[in-house]
Amino acid sequence: MKLERAVGAVLRAGVTISTACMVLGLLVTLSAGEGSAARLLLHAGIIILLATPVARVIVSIVQYVIARDWMFSALTTIVLVELAASAIAALFFNRRL
Amino acid sequence: MPVLTASLAFVIFGVGIASGALGSLLGLGGGVFLVPFLNLVLGFPFGAAAAISLTTVIATSSTVSAGRAGKQLINMKLGMLLEVATAAGSFLGGVTAQFVSQSLLQKTFGFVAAAVAAIMLTRLRRRNVILDPSVDPGLLGGRYHEEESGGDVTYRVKRLPVAILASFLAGNVSSLLGIGGGIIKVPVLNAWCGMPLRAAAATSAFMIGVTATAGAVIYYGTGQLEPALAAAAVLGVQIGSWGGMRFGAAASAKWLKVMMAIVLFILSAMMLARGGR
Numbered sequence: 001m002k003l004e005r006a007v008g009a010v011l012r013a014g015v016t017i018s019t020a021c022m023v024l025g026l027l028v029t030l031s032a033g034e035g036s037a038a039r040l041l042l043h044a045g046i047i048i049l050l051a052t053p054v055a056r057v058i059v060s061i062v063q064y065v066i067a068r069d070w071m072f073s074a075l076t077t078i079v080l081v082e083l084a085a086s087a088i089a090a091l092f093f094n095r096r097l
Numbered sequence: 098m099p100v101l102t103a104s105l106a107f108v109i110f111g112v113g114i115a116s117g118a119l120g121s122l123l124g125l126g127g128g129v130f131l132v133p134f135l136n137l138v139l140g141f142p143f144g145a146a147a148a149i150s151l152t153t154v155i156a157t158s159s160t161v162s163a164g165r166a167g168k169q170l171i172n173m174k175l176g177m178l179l180e181v182a183t184a185a186g187s188f189l190g191g192v193t194a195q196f197v198s199q200s201l202l203q204k205t206f207g208f209v210a211a212a213v214a215a216i217m218l219t220r221l222r223r224r225n226v227i228l229d230p231s232v233d234p235g236l237l238g239g240r241y242h243e244e245e246s247g248g249d250v251t252y253r254v255k256r257l258p259v260a261i262l263a264s265f266l267a268g269n270v271s272s273l274l275g276i277g278g279g280i281i282k283v284p285v286l287n288a289w290c291g292m293p294l295r296a297a298a299a300t301s302a303f304m305i306g307v308t309a310t311a312g313a314v315i316y317y318g319t320g321q322l323e324p325a326l327a328a329a330a331v332l333g334v335q336i337g338s339w340g341g342m343r344f345g346a347a348a349s350a351k352w353l354k355v356m357m358a359i360v361l362f363i364l365s366a367m368m369l370a371r372g373g374r
Binding site for chain 2: 003004005008009011012014015018019023025026029030034038039042043045049050052053054056057060072075076082083085086087089090091092
């Protein structure tokens, strides 16, 4: 139950903050045109959105470790490693292009 | 790639609302409608369309799951176990997508959409077996309170390897095609693994945030994700799926399945026609 509440809180916070950044970013783009402030807000919105499920996985790992559920601590850690692999692949493609 | 303008952002916002509403009505997620529209109608490269769609998947998954957390409908243990498979599939799909041609992706989309529609139609009369509440749900099963019947529903998870394989495939397809992958997982979890449809859908919706992130990060790194348009799509889909959930409860499940199958067949034909050129 504790896990569900923690996960729910992380997801809600992530979506709220990223949505706020996106709305502001779009409003600034529409009113002042594409500038560095607008781009910063829009990129921040996207990055926070991408980070939300990652944060949810990290919170799950912590909760499983606290509950001494080693099997699920290990499984969720594997998920985190896979997400890290995607981020590394992203950096690799970014450098090459 | 179309030029970024305010009117394009408004069009995508509007398409996002429609996709989100349809998606939540049909329990599909909006991606299956958003990707063909961006790719076929607006002329976005397939990768750019998939990238925008994946960001909307993350947003929808997070919002829906935040609202459901604590109600026990999401099977978090099973979800986190299957995420090991979906995230691996999604990582591989995201990398593969950078090396395959647009027409191959369009054809794949066409085949997947047609297969899903066919599965949907063959399962019209199937009902879920609701187990005796005294049954032990086991390590991975679940128990939740069903509002319609007023009782508790308990289920055990059967054929775990099938669920793992389906999740891996769903992850793969998710990154390649820019959809959530629920259209693969939900029927499999429901038909073969003993999960009631609502629990299967809630658990899948919970997982697709992680699945889509593993793919979207790669598209972001390759520069195929345009933040302004993704933001417009995300806001539209959020509004649309909120509306769909609010007003969709009254629609009949059978009618929705038939409608969904028809829409999927049309999208499939369009994608196959374009990809075959």
